[in-house]
Amino acid sequence: MLMTGYRDPRLLQNVKAITNLVGIVHSAKTDLVGTPYHPEKFEQNIANGMCTWQLAMALEYAPWEDRKILLENYGSSRAENIEEVKGVYEKMELHKMYAQWEEEKCYDISDLVAQLPAEDLQKYFSHVFIALFGRNF
Numbered sequence: 491m492l493m494t495g496y497r498d499p500r501l502l503q504n505v506k507a508i509t510n511l512v513g514i515v516h517s518a519k520t521d522l523v524g525t526p527y528h529p530e531k532f533e534q535n536i537a538n539g540m541c542t543w544q545l546a547m548a549l550e551y552a553p554w555e556d557r558k559i560l561l562e563n564y565g566s567s568r569a570e571n572i573e574e575v576k577g578v579y580e581k582m583e584l585h586k587m588y589a590q591w592e593e594e595k596c597y598d599i600s601d602l603v604a605q606l607p608a609e610d611l612q613k614y615f616s617h618v619f620i621a622l623f624g625r626n627f
Contacts, residue, residue: 521540544584548582
């Protein structure tokens with residue numbers, strides 16, 4: 491941005507906030523559903539003990555009994571352990587929780603983009619958003 495003439499520190503901070511939020515939402519989405527090129531990523535994240543959006547939400551909101559199941563099974567590549575973890579996720583309806591969370595974050599992104607004083611930057615982020623999420627703000 492500096493090379494294209496944008497030097498206002500407030501503008502740069504706003505763009506940084508937008509790109510951080512877009513990255514967080516995109517990362518959470520790929521944690522949840524994988525990618526077209528890597529659909530098994532969801533189960534691999536469980537087997538590899540990766541820190542994911544689902545794990546963070548489950549550990550924060552699940553009752554103790556379910557947290558115990560996660561702690562005992564997360565990070566194991568055994569199919570039955572992966573199924574135990576997936577069972578907790580399904581019980582918590584993390585897909586619904588994610589949909590609401592994503593909607594809130596997309597609203598936050600849209601609000602930040604609307605505050606950008608440069609129309610070309612607004613258009614740019616609109617295109618990025620469509621490319622990553624398949625929809626407009």
